[in-house]
Amino acid sequence: MQPVIVRHKPQPERNFQKTNVAALFVTVELYEILTSDSRHPGYSSERERLMIINIGHSRLELVQGDITRQSVDAIVNAANSQLCGGSGVDGAIHSAGGPSIMADTQKRYPEGCPTGKAVASVAGNLSAKYVLHAVGPVWRGGRDGEPAMLASAYRACMKLAVELQCSSIAFPAISTGVYGYPIDLAAGNSLKTAVDFIKWHKAPSLVRFVLFSEGAFGAFSRALEEIVPQ
Numbered sequence: 001m002q003p004v005i006v007r008h009k010p011q012p013e014r015n016f017q018k019t020n021v022a023a024l025f026v027t028v029e030l031y032e033i034l035t036s037d038s039r040h041p042g043y044s045s046e047r048e049r050l051m052i053i054n055i056g057h058s059r060l061e062l063v064q065g066d067i068t069r070q071s072v073d074a075i076v077n078a079a080n081s082q083l084c085g086g087s088g089v090d091g092a093i094h095s096a097g098g099p100s101i102m103a104d105t106q107k108r109y110p111e112g113c114p115t116g117k118a119v120a121s122v123a124g125n126l127s128a129k130y131v132l133h134a135v136g137p138v139w140r141g142g143r144d145g146e147p148a149m150l151a152s153a154y155r156a157c158m159k160l161a162v163e164l165q166c167s168s169i170a171f172p173a174i175s176t177g178v179y180g181y182p183i184d185l186a187a188g189n190s191l192k193t194a195v196d197f198i199k200w201h202k203a204p205s206l207v208r209f210v211l212f213s214e215g216a217f218g219a220f221s222r223a224l225e226e227i228v229p230q
């Protein structure tokens, strides 16, 4: 059954904001997705959340979910610099997308990909045109260039997406798993980088951050509320 999207109303005054920021029209909408399930016909108590901001003609979304289930032009993988497969997002993408993703990646980039950069491969069985393998930094306390490297990994993906004529892209929270980047710091950095890119390039049309846990969604939604002026 299709999820039903309703407006979320915990703080009515903050649910819908319109702000003119640097000549770009930004709107914020908060939704709660009530997912139907077989045990509870109609609406279940299972709730997923969605936050949307419109920046000019582009849209930035936060959703709680699984990156491998997104239908977008480009799905971003949180890869390691050897591009040799791992756990977390990488494991999920190779498992859902099938062996052609690894075969294509190894053929095209036998030397791997440096930290802060990204490369593109086929998307195998995923509902996307490309997988963009981005290498985020390992967190070493924050004084080893991690913020610049994280921003660079996001920018590299968005640049690649534009070059490959992808109008929609889905990101996981790069570096916040095995690589240990604190989620609150990563959220602010990642979102600012995406918003700045959209403002400058007026593309891609859709940038979706797919957050795996409620905690990650909370961190990103708080960070987004700080970035978008009240």
Ligand code: ADP
Binding pocket: 065, 066, 067, 068, 078, 079, 087, 088, 089, 090, 092, 136, 172, 173, 174, 175, 176, 177, 178, 179, 180, 181, 210, 211, 212, 213, 216
């Ligand atoms: P890194 O090595 O860059 O830290 P990880 O894959 O370990 O990458 O984790 C990055 C983030 O992705 C973590 O916040 C993790 O919870 C999340 N994650 C793991 N699996 C998925 C998935 N299937 N979809 C979306 N996010 C996921």
